[in-house]
Amino acid sequence: xxxxxxxxxxxxxxxxxxxxxxxxxxxxxxxxxxxxxxxxxxxxxxxxxxxxxxxxxxxxxxxxxxxxxxxxxxxxxxxxxxxxxxxxxxxxxxxxxxxxxxxxxxxxxxxxxxxxxxxxxxxxxxxxxxxxxxxxxxxxxxxxxxxxxxxxxxxxxxxxxxxxxxxxxxxxxxxxxxxxxxxxxxxxxxxxxxxxxxxxxxxxxxxxxxxxxxxxxxxxxxxxxxxxxxxxxxxxxxxxxxxxxxxxxxxxxxxxxxxxxxxxxxxxxxxxxxxxxxxxxxxxxxxxxxxxxxxxxxxxxxxxxxxxxxxxxxxxxxxxxxxxxxxxxxxxxxxxxxxxxxxxxxxxxxxxxxxxxxxxxxxxxxxxxxxxxxxxxxxxxxxxxxxxxxxxxxxxxxxxxxxxxxxxxxxxxxxxxxxxxxx
Numbered sequence: 001x002x003x004x005x006x007x008x009x010x011x012x013x014x015x016x017x018x019x020x021x022x023x024x025x026x027x028x029x030x031x032x033x034x035x036x037x038x039x040x041x042x043x044x045x046x047x048x049x050x051x052x053x054x055x056x057x058x059x060x061x062x063x064x065x066x067x068x069x070x071x072x073x074x075x076x077x078x079x080x081x082x083x084x085x086x087x088x089x090x091x092x093x094x095x096x097x098x099x100x101x102x103x104x105x106x107x108x109x110x111x112x113x114x115x116x117x118x119x120x121x122x123x124x125x126x127x128x129x130x131x132x133x134x135x136x137x138x139x140x141x142x143x144x145x146x147x148x149x150x151x152x153x154x155x156x157x158x159x160x161x162x163x164x165x166x167x168x169x170x171x172x173x174x175x176x177x178x179x180x181x182x183x184x185x186x187x188x189x190x191x192x193x194x195x196x197x198x199x200x201x202x203x204x205x206x207x208x209x210x211x212x213x214x215x216x217x218x219x220x221x222x223x224x225x226x227x228x229x230x231x232x233x234x235x236x237x238x239x240x241x242x243x244x245x246x247x248x249x250x251x252x253x254x255x256x257x258x259x260x261x262x263x264x265x266x267x268x269x270x271x272x273x274x275x276x277x278x279x280x281x282x283x284x285x286x287x288x289x290x291x292x293x294x295x296x297x298x299x300x301x302x303x304x305x306x307x308x309x310x311x312x313x314x315x316x317x318x319x320x321x322x323x324x325x326x327x328x329x330x331x332x333x334x335x336x337x338x339x340x341x342x343x344x345x346x347x348x349x350x351x352x353x354x355x356x357x358x359x360x361x362x363x364x365x366x367x368x369x370x371x372x373x374x375x376x377x378x379x380x381x382x383x384x385x386x387x388x389x390x391x392x393x394x395x396x397x398x399x400x401x402x403x404x405x406x407x408x409x410x411x412x413x414x415x416x417x418x419x420x421x422x423x
Contacts, residue, residue, distance in 0.1 A: 001042040001051040006059040014080040018049040018103040020096075023056040023063055025071035029186060030090055030155055033198045034072045037093045041100060044112055048104045078103055090155040090199035093215045119218045123149045123195070125417055126212065126222035128205070128363070130198060131158020132403045133393030134228030135185045136410030137417075138194035144418045149195040149222075151214060153202055156189075157182030158230050159394075160403055163255055164246050169403055178246075181403075207366040207389050224388050224417045227376065228410065229360040231394035231401065236268065236353060240324035248331040249324060249351050253277035254402065256352075260285045263349035266333055267291070268321055274354035275299035275307050281352065282312040289346065291316045291335060316346070324351065359395050371397040382413035390417060 004012050013019050022038050024031040042051035056063050056071050066075065066082075074091060076084035076099050084099040101109045125141055127134045130152035141148040150156070160166065163178030172181075190196055197214055204213040210222045233251040235241055241249060250256040257280055265285040267278040270292035276299070282288050290307070295317045297304050307313050316335070322343070323334040333346040359375045369377045369385035375397035382390040392409035394401045 001039055001046075001053065003053045003055070006054065006062040009054070009059075009062055012050070012052060013077055016079050019077040020045075020049055020051050020100060021075045021077065022051075022053045023059070023068050023071060023073045023075075024053055025056050028071045029183065030199070031072045033155060033196070034074075034091050037091070037096060038074070041093075041096050044116065045100050045104070048108055048112075049100060074099075076100075076103060092199050092201055094201050116217055120221065121149070121218060122221045123147050124222065124421055125149075125224045125226060125414075126151065126210070126220055127194075127226045127228055128152075128202070128212070129158070129228030129230060129360075129393070129395070130154070130156035130186070130196075131228055131230045131393055131406060132160060132182075132185060133230075133395075133406035133410040133413075134158075134226065135189045136407045137226045137228065137392060137414040138189040138410075139185075139192055140411055140414030141418065142189065142193040144414070146414075146418055146421065149197060149220060150189070151200060151202060151212065151220065152198045153200060155198055156186035156196070159232075162246050163252065164250070165259070166255065166403065167258065168254070202363055205363045205365065207364065207368065207386050210388060223421060225390070226382075226410075226413050226417065227364070227384070227389065227391040227395055228393050228406075229363065229395050230406075231357045231359045231375075233353065234356040234358055236321055236355060238321055238323050241353070244324050244326065244331065248326060249353060251353055253280050253352060253354075256350075257281040257284050260350050262286045264347075265289070266331075266346055266348045266351040267354065268351065269354035269356075270294060270297045270299065271354070271356070272299045272303060273356070275303040277352065277354055278313055279303070279306055279310060282310055285312065288313045289316060289348065290314070291319050291321060291333070291346070293320045293338060294318065357394070357401075361395070373397075380412075381416040382409055383416065388420070 070088050074087040084102055087095050124146045125148040127137050127150040130150055138150045160178045161182035165175040166178055166181050167175035200214045210225055212220050261284045263285055265281055265288050267290045278288050278290055318339045319335050319337050321333050322336050325332050330347055331351055336343050376391040376395055377397045378384055378391050382392055384391050390413040392413045393406035
């Protein structure tokens with residue numbers, strides 16, 4: 001692997017052969033996550049492919065000409081021609097392998113794959129999930145001199161990293177962009193000493209035997225496991241929804257209602273969360289329009305009574321959203337009446353979607369005690385029904401799910417694990 005400059009690009013990259021080129025930046029967590037993967041790939045594929053790194057901040061003209069707008073970005077060339085995918089952000093090892101394999105003959109791919117030697121790593125504690133709960137657990141563990149590793153299929157930060165602004169986290173007078181708060185937490189835990197394996201593929205999670213397999217070749221063993229995989233909003237899965245998440249569409253009233261003071265808001269849903277959150281939003285917004293697919297609400301009677309008596313809240317029943325789009329600073333919601341088929345456009349300053357949350361338990365195959373909604377049950381020490389396995393944050397069965405409650409869970413789990421380890 002070799003670092004080159006923009007002046008060397010033509011000579012090194014475009015003069016033939018197979019090339020993998022990484023545009024990186026400094027003070028870039030995704031770049032830090034990619035670096036060891038890119039280096040290990042250069043060792044595996046180095047006889048067939050040339051690996052180069054180029055500092056994007058000193059090569060802006062070249063980057064712009066190649067439409068490289070973020071770091072890291074990995075490009076692939078074959079005989080001077082740009083081929084394959086443009087990889088950017090949280091790049092996984094499997095993403096690299098897929099594109100590298102496309103550059104060389106199948107027989108060489110088979111030889112290289114056979115040469116990969118399985119690895120085994122051992123730690124005192126394994127944290128699965130890099131949201132606030134997992135990061136806090138990592139911080140407390142490393143300060144207690146516990147050998148810990150944090151594994152995440154994405155980059156650290158969890159849901160907070162996609163939140164527009166956070167104004168209710170203690171210690172910050174001014175509202176913080178969610179990605180910056182996540183960055184501060186992540187850097188503090190990493191610099192403390194907790195090892196990171198992020199933007200990886202995780203398979204074969206065995207909670208009973210305290211092992212997981214990362215990127216299909218590395219087995220991680222631990223004495224304790226802290227589950228911190230969080231929960232995810234249930235999406236409507238209509239056009240524009242995911243594109244406008246954090247840019248007009250929110251899934252957290254506590255986080256974002258305050259930014260809609262004296263504005264118009266649309267709320268989608270009719271259960272307890274939707275109606276209770278709509279009531280909360282109405283303390284700030286001038287008007288709240290609830291769009292619900294049925295002809296009656298599913299929320300508890302008390303919440304319904306409050307909503308129906310609130311002059312700021314109105315309802316559109318028997319209707320579902322069919323798409324979202326931006327109109328300047330406002331958001332347009334295409335809707336369809338399920339009984340008449342009539343299609344209309346609703347417009348507001350923002351939209352909140354509350355059609356449920358789901359715990360991120362897809363990786364967990366072991367029998368573990370859960371509540372009726374699928375969230376993992378714990379005791380006051382965050383211990384689950386499996387000995388030596390803890391659960392923290394939004395994954396855990398509890399009443400309130402906030403950044404601060406996740407941080408508290410992570411603190412308790414780390415202290416509990418430390419005392420159990422007695423190292």
